[in-house]
Amino acid sequence: MSTNNRRWILKQRPVGDIRDGDLQLVDAPIPKPAEGQILVRNIYLMVAPTNRVWMSDIDQYMAPVQLGDVMRGVTMGAVVESRHPAFRPGDVVEGGMAWEEYSVTDRARPVPVGHGLPLRAFASVLGNSGMTAYFGLTEIARPKAGETLVVSAAAGGVGSIAAQIGKILGCRVVGIAGGERKCRLAVEEFGLDACVDYKRGHLLEDLRAACPDGIDVVFENVGGEVMDAEMTLLNIGARIAVCGLISTYNANGDWWAPKMFRNVIMKRARIEGFLISDFVPRFAEGLAVMAPWVRDGLIKYHVDVVDGIENAPVALGRLFSGANVGKQVVRLAREPAFG
Numbered sequence: 636m637s638t639n640n641r642r643w644i645l646k647q648r649p650v651g652d653i654r655d656g657d658l659q660l661v662d663a664p665i666p667k668p669a670e671g672q673i674l675v676r677n678i679y680l681m682v683a684p685t686n687r688v689w690m691s692d693i694d695q696y697m698a699p700v701q702l703g704d705v706m707r708g709v710t711m712g713a714v715v716e717s718r719h720p721a722f723r724p725g726d727v728v729e730g731g732m733a734w735e736e737y738s739v740t741d742r743a744r745p746v747p748v749g750h751g752l753p754l755r756a757f758a759s760v761l762g763n764s765g766m767t768a769y770f771g772l773t774e775i776a777r778p779k780a781g782e783t784l785v786v787s788a789a790a791g792g793v794g795s796i797a798a799q800i801g802k803i804l805g806c807r808v809v810g811i812a813g814g815e816r817k818c819r820l821a822v823e824e825f826g827l828d829a830c831v832d833y834k835r836g837h838l839l840e841d842l843r844a845a846c847p848d849g850i851d852v853v854f855e856n857v858g859g860e861v862m863d864a865e866m867t868l869l870n871i872g873a874r875i876a877v878c879g880l881i882s883t884y885n886a887n888g889d890w891w892a893p894k895m896f897r898n899v900i901m902k903r904a905r906i907e908g909f910l911i912s913d914f915v916p917r918f919a920e921g922l923a924v925m926a927p928w929v930r931d932g933l934i935k936y937h938v939d940v941v942d943g944i945e946n947a948p949v950a951l952g953r954l955f956s957g958a959n960v961g962k963q964v965v966r967l968a969r970e971p972a973f974g
């Protein structure tokens with residue numbers, strides 16, 4: 636076992652895109668677990684757009700990461716040493732909550748590995764991303780069979796899963812994604828009915844053509860001009876679940892707000908945001924539904940792997956450039972095999 640624990644420190648708050656110098660990679664000794672704690676060798680760091688929000692000091696749903704602190708991020712790994720009665724070496728857990736190779740914690744969540752699926756499934760479609768798609772769609776958006784559901788960032792970690800759940804629920808599902816390659820993937824592999832490439836430059840016309848009966852339900856990941864186009868085409872009684880607004884996370888100053896907000900009145904629409912952290916107590920319920928869908932191939936998933944803790948900022952940047960396909964993770968150690 637290495638004696639070093641490489642970790643990223645937040646040095647300064649990014650202005651716009653994350654740049655060299657905003658974060659610093661440092662070496663620290665591997666920490667020792669105290670009574671009631673475990674030491675975890677992290678295997679996956681699940682970078683997420685919200686990491687960029689945590690780097691800023693806007694009023695948000697958690698305390699911002701303080702300058703000089705280790706960057707916050709969700710990790711999954713294997714217990715190396717346990718001084719906690721509920722965990723043994725080799726157990727797979729989530730909850731390291733830092734951009735680092737080793738973590739000590741007293742708040743880990745056991746990962747229910749198995750179901751004939753590899754660990755990376757639990758870092759993506761059966762982890763926070765898949766649960767965000769599942770609970771955001773079934774509890775907040777609540778689409779009905781036959782309705783038109785639009786999902787933005789449709790080739791991404793959350794969007795690709797939300798869109799496929801929409802298909803399982805019997806919706807006509809239209810994705811929005813950047814580029815022909817992602818749109819082809821959304822239709823040919825994820826089984827969407829159509830996908831609009833917003834980078835072609837005629838988003839509203841293309842979305843109108845893809846949704847001839849208007850839009851009943853939106854699962855929103857992006858905001859900005861994407862959400863304005865969706866809100867222009869809402870049907871009466873439409874529902875919008877606001878999962879994320881990634882197009883605005885790098886903004887300096889105020890975040891974007893919708894130009895077509897008037898349609899919330901005109902179309903008697905419901906708009907509701909949510910946070911997956913509120914659904915953590917229900918993850919077992921989500922897993923019981925989702926694991927068979929994944930195992931039986933009803934839901935396909937992509938995991939986009941970048942290797943090495945030194946590449947964590949690059950991996951996060953891929954979410955903002957659109958380089959990632961499916962769930963973006965950083966692999967920090969080899970994945971053990973599970974039956």
Ligand SMILES: NC(=O)c1ccc[n+]([C@@H]2O[C@H](COP(=O)([O-])OP(=O)(O)OC[C@H]3O[C@@H](n4cnc5c(N)ncnc54)[C@H](OP(=O)(O)O)[C@@H]3O)[C@@H](O)[C@H]2O)c1
Nearest residue numbers: 684788791792793812813856878879880881882910911957
């Ligand atoms: N509410 C919650 O609890 C919760 C939990 C997890 C995630 N989220 C949110 O869900 C959304 C998706 O997260 P994810 O982890 O699954 O990421 P992701 O969709 O895998 O990656 C982000 C994608 O966003 C698109 N994008 C980035 N900048 C954009 C821009 N300026 N305009 C349009 N599209 C842009 C890119 O796709 P294209 O190449 O298609 O442009 C990129 O691949 C994010 O908004 C995130 O904050 C919310």
